[in-house]
Amino acid sequence: MTAKEKDAFFKVLKDIKLPDEYSLAIRGSLPKRVASIIIELCHLFKCLCAKVLKESDLDELKSQSAMILCEMEKIFPPSFFTMMVHLIMHLAEKVKLGGAVAYRWMYPIERYLEGVETRCNRPLRYDDEDDIEHSNEGVLRIKLDSQSLLQAHRYIFFNTYEVTPFIEQHKDFLKKQHRSLRLSQFQIERHHSLTFHEWFHDRVTRMEQQGYAIFQKIKWLSKEPSDVALTYSGYLVNGLRFHTKTHEKNLKTQNSGVAVI
Template sequence: MEEEIVETLCMFERFFPPSFFDIMVHLVVHLGREARLCGPVHFRWMYPFERFMKVLKDFVRNLARPEGCIAEAYLAEECVRFCSQFLKKTTGYEEKPDRNAEYESSSILEGRPISAGTCCVLSEKDMSIVHLAVIQNMTIVEPYVDMHLQHLQDTNEKCRRDATILWRMHSQKFASWLKEQIPISSDHHDETLKWLAYGPRVSSRSYTGYIVNGLRFHTISVDRQSQNSGVLYEATAMCRSSAKDTSQMVDLVTYYGRVLEILLIDYNTFYIPVFRCQWANIGNGVKVEDGFTLVNLNQSQMAYARDPYILASQAKQVFYSRVDESSSWYVAMRGPTRRYREEDAEDGHLDVGPMPAVVAMDVDDLVDESRNARADCEGIYV
């Protein structure tokens, strides 16, 4: 790397004027030797200190007394920070929340909307589809899913022999069966579970923006340069080799899509946010080439007509970059969340990105016999 950098700069001198070769271009010459002697960059980088120097420079209000301005402003900031920490524990004072923070609400189970809502009335078919998607993905209802599957196998011989028929019957009858098992007048079940079993109202609220899991989502109708409508959903699904295959197996499947509509489903005492999405077909709409995942979103949605909804808490954000203007394929790229939680750092689950490779260094590598002083002129002691 050291030799190639020097040769590259020499080739640049054939095309660029001397004014191009300032100190920043010259520093590239030393990168190879610094990596060999010092190891990974993140142990010795100066970016945090340079950013803090920018903060200190902003403290200067009197150019004739820069040091005094920095000292007084730094002391004032320390006092304000101490007071804010003290008041936070003694009074109801709170700092400004993060941009993608979720406000706690007793009516919305998770997340918060960031746009004006509009009332909408879902059809009976859409309401049954979205209600089935909610109750099959809520943790509190999971035991009843297993109970209903076992009930179908015990009462229907076809369901016991064929897994396809079993899941079809489960999708058709689970909502009504759950409502019979958990009546609204029962005192032996949780209130949330009773209202989930009772079912939602026909009217709901629609939004164009929503924050959940530290991510900011917008519908595809919002025309913005920064796209926030891409969504990724990892689901455990029943897979089979063909339509005639009766022996199915459970596997983790990744679905790529875009958010078409954000709905708050009204369950009388609380709201559950759901996303209606446009999904890419798993068979011929998703492929992997050269390590990149390519997604084609301009295909028929008939395969997802009965299941276009997901819970907002299940959505992960993904960004799409078109291969070229004439292509219908997009490169799917996942972005990190902006939310930092201390419990994630303590548990070791914090996403910090890929770390640099480990550099093996010996004692001989620390010895640098190259001369760094010029011999053609008199030096100046600093």
């Protein structure tokens, strides 16, 4: 790439915002020579961590370790080769002396450690047990306008199982009331959405006056809800985090908006 193209590329990397716990993979960004040696190094660690190993395989892995380090010395600067990088050379011999790594590492032990935070007992970052974030940061109390209040009320109606019989009754009522107009299904649904809340309130009120036994939940739903609501700057659902644009303005990650792939 030219110097101008590199500047544009690095600017994109600097300004790009990704959702939490998502990584950015740039295909083909490394030269083939560099990518191949990194892949070989990853394969070496994969083989060293296998549960079943032969002594002959370990001798071969030791030779591969030396070759990989030599190739890396041709690519990376001397400052890259710290003591930890040099230890790669001795890993195969260590496996030969101590046995398979899978039976000696700390992961099984960490499950039984108490009072010590480990990768096994660390609380989930996206714990959506209560759906809404546990932190009260960014919680505001607002007053809904009439349109927003009506939309919220409708949403509860049309997503509550106990209201389903009343929904069917109201649609039948509309069909009979406008039989002469021969309304289409779309028109009926539209009238239903616009007038159901009033019809439902009157219907439940009449049933109460006539002495019908009505569930307490139905009585509550028939009343007009409070116009005071709480807004949150963040929301957790199905293990995914969402933020308002204002909340993430100064963050390095982006969890607002929806992308269709």
